[in-house]
Amino acid sequence: MSTPAVPTGPAAGAPGARGRAVAVAVAAGAVAAGLLAAWQPLAGLAVALVALLATAIRDVPVARMAPPLVVVITLAAIAGPNLAAPGLGGAFLYRVLIVLFGLGLAGYLLMDGRLALPAGLARPAGILGAWFLWTAVSIGWAENLPAAVRWTSFMAMMAGTALAIAVYCADRRRARIMLWSLFAAFVVAGLIAVAEVATGLHLPTFRAGSESRTLIGVGSLFGNQNNFATFLGLSLPFLATLPLIYRDARLRVIGLGGAAASLGFILLTGSKSGLLSAGFVLAGLVVLASSDPRTRRRLMAAIGVLAVAAAVVIPSLQGGGIIRLDERTLTKLDFTTLTTQIQTGVGSGAVRATLLADGLTLVAETNGLGVGAGNAESRIEEMGPIAPRVPNLHNWWLEVLVNGGVVGFALYVFFYVTLVRRQAAVVRTAEDPLVRYMAMSGALAMIGWIAVDGPMLPAIHFAPMWIVFGLSMGALALARREARPSAS
Numbered sequence: 001m002s003t004p005a006v007p008t009g010p011a012a013g014a015p016g017a018r019g020r021a022v023a024v025a026v027a028a029g030a031v032a033a034g035l036l037a038a039w040q041p042l043a044g045l046a047v048a049l050v051a052l053l054a055t056a057i058r059d060v061p062v063a064r065m066a067p068p069l070v071v072v073i074t075l076a077a078i079a080g081p082n083l084a085a086p087g088l089g090g091a092f093l094y095r096v097l098i099v100l101f102g103l104g105l106a107g108y109l110l111m112d113g114r115l116a117l118p119a120g121l122a123r124p125a126g127i128l129g130a131w132f133l134w135t136a137v138s139i140g141w142a143e144n145l146p147a148a149v150r151w152t153s154f155m156a157m158m159a160g161t162a163l164a165i166a167v168y169c170a171d172r173r174r175a176r177i178m179l180w181s182l183f184a185a186f187v188v189a190g191l192i193a194v195a196e197v198a199t200g201l202h203l204p205t206f207r208a209g210s211e212s213r214t215l216i217g218v219g220s221l222f223g224n225q226n227n228f229a230t231f232l233g234l235s236l237p238f239l240a241t242l243p244l245i246y247r248d249a250r251l252r253v254i255g256l257g258g259a260a261a262s263l264g265f266i267l268l269t270g271s272k273s274g275l276l277s278a279g280f281v282l283a284g285l286v287v288l289a290s291s292d293p294r295t296r297r298r299l300m301a302a303i304g305v306l307a308v309a310a311a312v313v314i315p316s317l318q319g320g321g322i323i324r325l326d327e328r329t330l331t332k333l334d335f336t337t338l339t340t341q342i343q344t345g346v347g348s349g350a351v352r353a354t355l356l357a358d359g360l361t362l363v364a365e366t367n368g369l370g371v372g373a374g375n376a377e378s379r380i381e382e383m384g385p386i387a388p389r390v391p392n393l394h395n396w397w398l399e400v401l402v403n404g405g406v407v408g409f410a411l412y413v414f415f416y417v418t419l420v421r422r423q424a425a426v427v428r429t430a431e432d433p434l435v436r437y438m439a440m441s442g443a444l445a446m447i448g449w450i451a452v453d454g455p456m457l458p459a460i461h462f463a464p465m466w467i468v469f470g471l472s473m474g475a476l477a478l479a480r481r482e483a484r485p486s487a488s
Contacts, residue, residue: 066105070168071181073097074470077161077463078185078231081205082221094463098157101164118170120480124418124473125166128159131404131411135373138404142372143379151374151403154461161463162470169474170481172434178474179238179438182467186235186258193218193228193265218268229266229274231464236262237281237444243301244289245437252301256308263312264323270332275313277448282309284447288427288440352394358383359398363405370405392459399460419472420446426479435478442472 076083076094084092109115117125135152142148169175196202196218203220219228239262242255266274282305289302315321317333325333358380362371371379376393379402393399401409419442426439445468 066101067168067174069097069101070164071178073101073161074165074178074467075181075185077467078182078189079221080463081223082203095157098161102157102160118167118477118481119484120476120478121163121166121170121473124415124422124476125163127411127415127418128163131408131415132156132159134408134411135404138370138372138408140372141369142375144372144375147374147378148372149374151460155373158461158463158466162466162473165467165470166473166477169438169471170477172432172478172481175434175438175474175478178471182238183254183258186239189221189228189231190261190265192221193268196220197268218265225269226271226273227462229269229271230277230462232262232266232269233274233277233281233448234445234464234468236278237285237448238441240281240285240305241437241441241444243305244285244298245433245440256305259305260308260312263309264316267313267316267323267325267333268329270325270329272333275333278309278313281444281448282306284444288424288444291428355380355393355395356398359393359395359402362402366405368406370401370403370408373403376402396460396462396465416446416450419443419469419476420450422476423472426475430479430482432478432482435475435482438471438475439479442468442475446472 073094076092076097079092080094081090081092083094084090105115132152132155135155139145139148139152165178169178192203205223206220219225222228222231236259239255239258242258243252246252246255263278266278285305286299286302289299312322316323316325317330319325319330359376362376362379376399380393393402397409400412404412423439423443423446427436427443430436430439449465449468
């Protein structure tokens with residue numbers, strides 16, 4: 001047995017040198033925090049907390065610290081601006097953590113660290129990287145340079161979060177931790193919504209002013225009702241598929257109860273797109289259950305989920321049922337209202353129709369190249385204050401097309417189709433229930449997204465969308481590991 005080599009020379013004193021360097025850095029941080037606190041107390045407190053955290057974790061290996069940090073970052077992304085210190089604007093916890101995570105990862109790689117991409121992620125990660133590179137290149141022809149850099153920075157943060165979730169979920173135990181953590185976030189969001197209904201009070205990040213008085217008051221955690229409904233639409237598949245995949249009675253109760261709660265909250269938001277998304281998810285659930293021989297015998301479970309959904313939704317839309325909706329909500333959920341708005345040129349339907357026409361006009365004017373990352377809003381504003389035009393496109397698919405042109409849009413569609421197609425294949429071939437569950441849930445979430453939710457999303461930094469992308473890629477990595485157990 002060979003004797004381990006004993007380090008000599010400068011390397012032998014590395015721990016002591018590192019300790020002195022850390023001490024100097026902490027002292028410098030304390031001085032900076034004190035000086036900053038004299039001018040901005042909250043900012044000084046934030047710097048002091050960061051210095052304290054750095055001191056506490058300075059001896060923890062990066063490889064051990066990164067996995068739990070991914071979970072914290074994911075939950076912070078869902079909380080969003082609700083975890084911002086007063087007066088610091090957009091510098092909320094998620095953005096601070098993801099930037100620090102990125103810097104730490106870069107430092108780790110520069111110090112000769114190793115990071116292996118799990119099998120199964122090469123193609124989706126490569127497409128995502130190509131899409132990001134095209135977005136960065138588009139800064140070159142963007143008229144509004146700050147907006148382009150800002151949009152590209154958001155994409156870097158969100159895509160980095162999705163990839164971090166995918167790598168984290170490539171391990172079966174960690175995937176379970178992530179899923180239970182996200183379920184806890186869903187419960188918290190539901191409790192906040194219940195409190196809103198009961199008290200009429202909202203979080204400070206909820207849209208304020210006259211607009212909040214004309215909309216249904218559920219959705220504080222995500223800033224407005226449509227975003228909350230989109231979050232619920234993405235969460236619904238991960239609850240509704242539990243009775244199909246697992247025989248554990250507790251998981252089935254969680255799935256049915258959570259699905260019913262999701263539908264109830266969607267009704268309370270008054271979101272037609274959320275309701276349509278739920279319909280696409282539930283229809284896809286039956287199709288997948290009947291097409292797979294292993295789940296066909298559980299088709300009754302899918303029918304049971306549909307029965308629960310019908311019992312919650314249909315009576316409420318008729319003014320009765322468990323969820324009693326007021327007249328405003330029933331009017332918002334009336335699909336004929338949308339058609340009337342488009343025909344008369346009044347209301348949100350007219351706004352979205354105008355934005356669609358404006359966006360396609362910009363694509364045509366740039367010969368399909370796009371206006372450059374993040375420049376859609378400023379270019380829409382240049383078209384003039386013609387009612388019912390508003391700057392934000394309120395359509396994720398259109399935003400990708402207008403900003404990145406045909407090339408950027410094609411890369412995104414390629415990424416999307418790759419995830420949906422591969423997850424659908426995993427549902428039919430995987431043996432591990434967890435892998436099948438993640439793949440089925442991710443595929444259904446993305447089907448609901450492509451059909452309804454995506455056209456209603458207002459911005460690139462909507463975290464739940466990127467979290468689903470990460471979970472979907474993680475399902476592919478888990479499936480590949482199951483197929484090649486010797487590699488795990």
